[in-house]
Amino acid sequence: MAHFAKIGVGNIVEEVIVVSNDVAPTEKAGEDFINNIFNTKNVWKQTSYNTRNGVHILDGIPYRKNYAGIGYSFDPQIDAFIPPKPFNSWILDEQTCRWNAPIPYPNDENRYKWNEQNQSWDLVE
DSSP states (O other): OEEEEEEOGGGBEEEEEEEOTTTOSSHHHHHHHHHHHHTOOOEEEEEOTTEETTEETTSSOOOSSSOOOTTOEEETTTTEEEOOOSSTTOEEETTTTEEEOSSOOOOSSSOEEEETTTTEEEEOO
16 A cells, blocks of 8 residues: 655645555656545655655665654655654654754663753653
8 A cells, every 4th residue: 555645735734645556656647636526736655654764664765854743844845745843852863863862861771751941851750
């Protein structure tokens, strides 16, 4: 099955749908098929269900860094889907197209949540 993300205003993903590989042997064929079905001229970009953090989980070729989700942005410069930024202080890792806290998550057995105001990881009790 092929997955396609509808790209809306501001390059934001508005919808993700699945079509048969038979009707979408290429991205262009899939986009044309979807627009024909819905009688639209929308922009659809193919996305890989098996790609996360710039890695294909089945050892295939990573495709557009991440599987697209509603609210993700599509960056045409790096041809990647990027999740929404969780906090203003977080920094985009352009290799994975994921957001990282400015301070690494503690490496112990405890659970933490990010405190944006204090710029720290707070212990969850």
